[in-house]
Amino acid sequence: MATIPSLPSRDDVLRMARNTTDITGQLLDTAGNITRIAINTFDPRDGSGAEALRVLRETTAELAEASASPQAQEAFYRMVDTLTRLGTSGAPLAVHPVSEPAQALLAALGDSLLPVLDAVEPAVEEFATAVGDLIEATSPLLPAVAGLMAGALLAATPVIRSTAEVLRDGSPELRRMADALTSTLAPLLPLQVALAERAATAGAGVARAALSPLADLTEAAAATTQTVRPVLIAGEELLVSSLEQLQPLLLAVASRAGRLARSAAVRVSAAVAPAGERGVVVAVPA
Structure with a gap:
């Protein structure tokens, strides 16, 4: 006879209601933000709507032109072919006994x-x-980071392409290396399996023997931590108070260093400026 599942407790019901309310509020906030962005983007009063539509039309036209090129069609074909091969080769694994x-x-x-x-x-x-x-x-730094990543990818592309060409030309040698490694390692696999079983048995025995001392050590460490907890809290409070006292000094030093750096930059710029621009004088407060 099947047992009747227990009803959720009051705390569980309150927690589920609170989570549902939070998620609903987040969804409403997100919908409001999206609506506000759409209104600000397509607002005809400041001309941004027409500009956004123009940019959207130009972007769509460029994407359509780029996707119609033979290179793009070939890339799409290769992507679909690769996904088809992965699905065909991976589907039998789901019903295989090994799975x-x-x-x-x-x-x-x-x-x-x-x-x-x-x-x-x-x-x-x-x-x-x-x-x-x-x-x-850190959002102001994201464009610079994206530019650096794009430059790194562009610099790595010729290396990857040349490596692929070398590996493609050397496929017979690679096949010979694979055959040699297979013929060498195949006789060692049964020995490795036996050694792994022995190592697993020994490791299990060591783990069983070490669990009790580790439990005693953990309990002792916990008791020691509870004992020295006031000392640790006092040390943390001392460190935080020291940092609070040093904060004005650090800010003053940083401000002074910034003024000196700006003054040096202005003097260097004035020294290397052309002769026709020497009438401009820039004063930097000390």
Whole structure:
């Protein structure tokens, strides 16, 4: 006889309602932001709507022209062919008997990771918020970083292309190397399996023997930490107060260094300026 599942508790219901309310509020905020962006973009009063439509039409025309080229069509064909090959070769793996242990492993990992994910969810949310703030603060640097990455990719493209050509020309030698490695390593695989089984058995014995001392050591470390906790808190408070006292001095030193650097830059610019521009005098406060 099947057991009747227990009803969720009041705390669970409140938590689900709170999460639903938060998600709904975030969705409404996102929809409001998207609506505001659309209104500001296509507002005909300041002329931005017509400009945005013009840029959109030009971009669409350029994309259509680029995608109609033979090179783009060849690239699309290769992408579709690659995806088709991956799907054809990977589909039998899903029903192969070898995939059953992998599915069991994934199920066990999922059951074990759910409590861990519930425990670390607040920390992950705080970390995601902090990362978002960091990205927003460093957004002025993103164009420069993107330019550097594009330059690095352009510089690496000839190397990758030449490497591919060399490997393509040397495919017979590569096949000979693969055959030699296979014939050499194939007789060693049974020995390696036996050694791995022996190592696993020995490692399991060592782990069983070390669990009890590790538990005792962890309990002792926890007790020691609880004992010296006031000392650690006092040290942290002393460090923070010292940094707070040094903050005005560091700010003054940084400001003074900035003024000196600007003064030096102005003097160097005046020294290397053409003779016709010597009538311009720039005063930098000390």
